[in-house]
Amino acid sequence: MSQLPSHITGSGKKRPAHADRTPVYALVGNPNCGKSTLFNALTGLKQKVGNYPGVTVEKKIGETYSQHGKPIKIIDLPGAYSLAARSPDEAVTRDVLLGRRSDTPQPDRILCIVDATNLERNLYLVHQILDLGRPVILVVNMMDLAESSGLQLRVDRLEQALGIPVIACEAVNGKGLVELKLAMSRSDLPLARHSWDIPVAVAPAVAELQASLTDNDGRSPLVARAEALLLLTDFDTVRVAGSTPLSARTTDILATWQKHWEGEGTDWAGTLVGSRYAAITKLCVDIVQQTGATGPTTSDKIDAIVVHPLWGWVVFGGVMTLFFLSIFTFAQGPMEWIGDQTASLANWLKATMPEGDLRSLLTDGIIGGVGTIITFLPQILILYFFIGLLENTGYMARAAFIMDRLMSRVGLNGKSFIPLLSSYACAIPGIMATRTIEDPKDRLVTILVAPLMSCSARLPVYLLMIAALLPGTTMPVLTKVGIMLLMYALGTAGAFGFAWLFKRTLLKGRPPMMIMELPPYRLPGIKDVALHMFERAGLFLRKAGTVILGISIVLWFLTTYPKHPDATAAATEQIAYSFAGRAGHAIEPVIKPLGFDWRIGIGLITSFAAREVFVSSMGVIFGAESANDDTTTLRVALQKATWPGGAPVFTTLVCFTLMVYYVFAMQCMSTVAVVKRETNGWKWPLFQIGYMTGTAWLVCFVIYQTGRALGY
Amino acid sequence: MTTPLKKLSPLCQLAAGATGRVCELRGDEDFCQRLREMGFGEAALVTKVSGSTTSLCQINGTRIALSHAAAMNIMIELLPIGPAHDRSRAPFPAPASPKLNATDRTR
Numbered sequence A: 001m002s003q004l005p006s007h008i009t010g011s012g013k014k015r016p017a018h019a020d021r022t023p024v025y026a027l028v029g030n031p032n033c034g035k036s037t038l039f040n041a042l043t044g045l046k047q048k049v050g051n052y053p054g055v056t057v058e059k060k061i062g063e064t065y066s067q068h069g070k071p072i073k074i075i076d077l078p079g080a081y082s083l084a085a086r087s088p089d090e091a092v093t094r095d096v097l098l099g100r101r102s103d104t105p106q107p108d109r110i111l112c113i114v115d116a117t118n119l120e121r122n123l124y125l126v127h128q129i130l131d132l133g134r135p136v137i138l139v140v141n142m143m144d145l146a147e148s149s150g151l152q153l154r155v156d157r158l159e160q161a162l163g164i165p166v167i168a169c170e171a172v173n174g175k176g177l178v179e180l181k182l183a184m185s186r187s188d189l190p191l192a193r194h195s196w197d198i199p200v201a202v203a204p205a206v207a208e209l210q211a212s213l214t215d216n217d218g219r220s221p222l223v224a225r226a227e228a229l230l231l232l233t234d235f236d237t238v239r240v241a242g243s244t245p246l247s248a249r250t251t252d253i254l255a256t257w258q259k260h261w262e263g264e265g266t267d268w269a270g271t272l273v274g275s276r277y278a279a280i281t282k283l284c285v286d287i288v289q290q291t292g293a294t295g296p297t298t299s300d301k302i303d304a305i306v307v308h309p310l311w312g313w314v315v316f317g318g319v320m321t322l323f324f325l326s327i328f329t330f331a332q333g334p335m336e337w338i339g340d341q342t343a344s345l346a347n348w349l350k351a352t353m354p355e356g357d358l359r360s361l362l363t364d365g366i367i368g369g370v371g372t373i374i375t376f377l378p379q380i381l382i383l384y385f386f387i388g389l390l391e392n393t394g395y396m397a398r399a400a401f402i403m404d405r406l407m408s409r410v411g412l413n414g415k416s417f418i419p420l421l422s423s424y425a426c427a428i429p430g431i432m433a434t435r436t437i438e439d440p441k442d443r444l445v446t447i448l449v450a451p452l453m454s455c456s457a458r459l460p461v462y463l464l465m466i467a468a469l470l471p472g473t474t475m476p477v478l479t480k481v482g483i484m485l486l487m488y489a490l491g492t493a494g495a496f497g498f499a500w501l502f503k504r505t506l507l508k509g510r511p512p513m514m515i516m517e518l519p520p521y522r523l524p525g526i527k528d529v530a531l532h533m534f535e536r537a538g539l540f541l542r543k544a545g546t547v548i549l550g551i552s553i554v555l556w557f558l559t560t561y562p563k564h565p566d567a568t569a570a571a572t573e574q575i576a577y578s579f580a581g582r583a584g585h586a587i588e589p590v591i592k593p594l595g596f597d598w599r600i601g602i603g604l605i606t607s608f609a610a611r612e613v614f615v616s617s618m619g620v621i622f623g624a625e626s627a628n629d630d631t632t633t634l635r636v637a638l639q640k641a642t643w644p645g646g647a648p649v650f651t652t653l654v655c656f657t658l659m660v661y662y663v664f665a666m667q668c669m670s671t672v673a674v675v676k677r678e679t680n681g682w683k684w685p686l687f688q689i690g691y692m693t694g695t696a697w698l699v700c701f702v703i704y705q706t707g708r709a710l711g712y
Numbered sequence B: 001m002t003t004p005l006k007k008l009s010p011l012c013q014l015a016a017g018a019t020g021r022v023c024e025l026r027g028d029e030d031f032c033q034r035l036r037e038m039g040f041g042e043a044a045l046v047t048k049v050s051g052s053t054t055s056l057c058q059i060n061g062t063r064i065a066l067s068h069a070a071a072m073n074i075m076i077e078l079l080p081i082g083p084a085h086d087r088s089r090a091p092f093p094a095p096a097s098p099k100l101n102a103t104d105r106t107r
Ligand SMILES: Nc1nc2c(ncn2[C@@H]2O[C@H](COP(=O)(O)OP(=O)(O)OP(=O)(O)O)[C@@H](O)[C@H]2O)c(=O)[nH]1
Pocket: A029, A030, A031, A032, A033, A034, A035, A036, A037, A038, A048, A049, A050, A051, A052, A053, A054, A055, A056, A057, A077, A078, A079, A080, A141, A142, A143, A144, A145, A169, A170, A171, A172, A173, A392, A522, A525
């Protein structure tokens, strides 16, 4: 039985004896109780923090040092309401705790975080954790909020009652961290004095299962008891435990008891929950006290408007409009400044370097490609700042609440809206966030449609096309915002439409059952928002410096070689003669019905890596065409581009069609990789590429041909 | 509302501001289990904050949103008391038997 996880083979007593081994702590608690905040405070890492349940969806290992300078490993885990997991993120927590994950060390000790403002419900999970027979430290977080709402908590009494260290804490302000570190440094953590009486109705079953688990599955008695209890309440344990299957005897006993109860009509699962809560209520009697009368809180007052059936929509619309307007207005100045800087750098290089391939590589390849992308940094910053505000104030969960009604029309529930909203920034965190969705079909549908929400990588494409589409700088901002909004609306409508279609055909399911907690509003920590924003900006720059730089250089090479036999040939002819030009010509027949020429085709191919590469590719291709003039803006270069007959390529209709193409087409390798991982195979990512790019082509075909017929 | 007979209505039909007591959970077993685990068990006091399709309610000082399909499965007995902004701590029903049955817990 050597493949069994250590918690099964080893008895609980062996673990704490190792003084030489780095102790591993797991951070466990209800969603949104401040685990990641505490994790960051202890380790100095920058895990994402947000004021809504379900921010963390994957484990993360960090390190801190004990009071004596010894290293301690800490695992930040997704929030869970119960060990009986209902969604993939909760399953991560359960599996790490039970040592079912091969990539994670099994925690020796557990830090249970509870929210002081809702002690009883938070203690439910703690109650289950204590059954695991592992040393536990209880951290009562958000003491500041409890105090301001008139709750008095007697932490010392809780410590006496449970017999384990209980530490009052305010993770955001770093209060209580020293005490926590001290407790974590103890080598002799006591086990809980946790007397809880298993209800008589299930006691014989627990005893029998426990005996079988000890005899036939090699569990130590304490772990066996905890697992027996979990088997009775976790409907999926048997299936998920696939990696370490239960013995036939245990499975038999479980099945027999379940049949027995079914015949009797006893609700054993409910009885278990009830008796746990009864024990908790008894425990809390002289620990929690409400002092003073409480009226509606500030959160209640804000909610009276924000989740109001009518005003809620007004607020939601206002927030969204503000979002898009700010992307345009505030970014304009910095964007032009960056554009000027890169242009003058290129001009300076052209003036100082002798003409040749190296100069061309620098000015056309690198500055033309990467420089064009960097111009969009201000927009990206604003976008992430805004999303950070939504996530940290607590509005995110309200938006999900408001959207629930609409989402249920297409067969999803409001919870799916949070991943979709995150996908406005980037589909990858959006797809990760679907782990909070309980129903596997709903989750899959959300994954399938999430990339239709216009992500930040499409921004550069939209902006370039809007600039090319509307000559002259006198264009009123509102028109630009209008076109932009249209693209976002198109993507969102597409996502809803396809979700409706999939829920009706491929993935029919039950009516959406949603339970979602709405956290109290908080003033966003400017640090949390700024950190996340700069981290994303850093990622964006790194991508510009690696992937986009690489592709730009390769593309430059592919557009420069082989050299046209006639050295005096025009730049356009040179590109047409090059490798890239040949590839572009090869796919031209497919995209010509959409009004795209072979140079756009090159961009469509390269931007399979990532959508913004389209812009850098246009920079490389059309920058090279205007090689010997002063570096003009890409917009002007695009407007000069013509078909062989002399007709302009980037007509209003083509620019518009191209934008629509990018709304629908699946053009992102990283998303494909994440979808493959999250759905365990190639089936769904391939389906996704097919349906999205197919739709893009069809819609563009209809738009372009109709437009032509109407004389545009 | 002093009729001796309990009149049950689903949570989605509760008027905004009204408070009720959870009497019965219907629907899927695993869903009921989660409701109980989140403190929505029988005898819990719920105050409806708003909503008719998607319900927002206050329970034990926290706000919980429930989709229409979920709220339909929660049967409520209307209580004649006003809105409970206070964190009304609903006592859970006593377990099936208070008899002790502790196993080797003290190790
Ligand atoms: N007032 C107050 N707010 C806190 C405290 N600790 C954390 N918060 C806030 O609580 C919110 C949730 O914090 P997170 O650390 O993301 O919570 P989490 O437990 O990791 O949440 P999930 O990953 O979703 O399970 C954030 O807005 C924090 O700023 C505290 O002690 N006092």
